[in-house]
Amino acid sequence: MPSRDVRLSVNGVSYEASVEPRMTLVDMLRHELGLTGTHVGCEHGVCGACTVLMDGRAVRTCIMLAVQADGAELMTVEGLAKDGELHPIQQAFMEERGLQCGFCTPGFMMSIHELLKATPDPTEEEVKDALGGAICRCTGYEAILKSVRSAAKKMRP
Amino acid sequence: MTDFLRSLDDLPVTTPKWVGKPIGRVEDPALITGKAEFIDNVTLPGMLHCAILHIPHAHARIKSVDVSRAAALHGVVATLTGEDAERWTRKM
Numbered sequence: 001m002p003s004r005d006v007r008l009s010v011n012g013v014s015y016e017a018s019v020e021p022r023m024t025l026v027d028m029l030r031h032e033l034g035l036t037g038t039h040v041g042c043e044h045g046v047c048g049a050c051t052v053l054m055d056g057r058a059v060r061t062c063i064m065l066a067v068q069a070d071g072a073e074l075m076t077v078e079g080l081a082k083d084g085e086l087h088p089i090q091q092a093f094m095e096e097r098g099l100q101c102g103f104c105t106p107g108f109m110m111s112i113h114e115l116l117k118a119t120p121d122p123t124e125e126e127v128k129d130a131l132g133g134a135i136c137r138c139t140g141y142e143a144i145l146k147s148v149r150s151a152a153k154k155m156r157p
Numbered sequence: 158m159t160d161f162l163r164s165l166d167d168l169p170v171t172t173p174k175w176v177g178k179p180i181g182r183v184e185d186p187a188l189i190t191g192k193a194e195f196i197d198n199v200t201l202p203g204m205l206h207c208a209i210l211h212i213p214h215a216h217a218r219i220k221s222v223d224v225s226r227a228a229a230l231h232g233v234v235a236t237l238t239g240e241d242a243e244r245w246t247r248k249m
Contacts (some may be wrong), residue, residue: 036198037191080240090189094181103190103195 010026011079019038019066026061028069029076037077041135048134051107052076058114060133077106080113085142088154089113089147095129098147100138108134112148120156122148205234 003018010033017032029035029052038061042050045063052061053075080087089109092098099105108131115122115130122130129147136144187193210227212219224236 020226030198035191036194039195077189081190086189093189094185097182099185099188102184102193102197105189106191109189 003017004067004070006066006070008069008072008074010074010076017066021065021067023066024062025059025064025066025069026054028066029061029074032066035076035078039103039106041103041107044126048107048111049104053108053110053114056117058111059135065071075110075113077109080109087113089116089151092151092154093144096143096147096150098140098144100140104134104136104138107138108144112151115148116152116155121152143152 001020004021004069005016006028007014009015010029015033017028019028019032023032026040028039029038030040038052039049040062040073041047043062045060048060050060050062051058053059054064054069054072080090087109089112093105093109097110103134105157111130111134116126119126119130124145127145131141131144131148184193219239222238222240224238227233228236
């Protein structure tokens, strides 16, 4: 199958890869770039485990093709902590017990990142709406909502 | 009767290390930074991948499975069917 060149930046690092046009963005992240922090859960866009930020917007990378991200700036879970310092969202998840098995957590955190950037003090409804695209099968939703409240508080100036 | 224990004050006093205290989870730092290793991340030398083809008919009787076309595909190492499973497992 003919390959296409895809150039994109992830967490501020530029990457270039030659991929099959049918390759999904999450497969490119995980298999071509070795960024395995972004997870594949349902493979059809309902669980949200593969969520990353593309040019600031939360996208589900299992239902996107890698070629569609050509030229884009991505941010994944690996880009949250800076110089060993955890991001307030990560700190909040640890403190509020917002994770159990941790498989869904990267996707949740990226969705929360998008939410809190646009809405620093979200209402309960706004939080639930923003997290509607993510599923946690350890059923830790209450702790996740607490984590969002705590993260929002930490991030407000 | 219990003259060896006269009152609670006679019980030994310790400083509990774990009881009644919140314990931080040791696995969290790896999980929240994307560094935790899940099975899907593991690549072993010579590792193969499998795809499962489910029967497209609900409540049907399988009379035979013809895997010849699948087996002939480029890169296919093995095709396994219920007959193989039967051969390799003990009858219940």
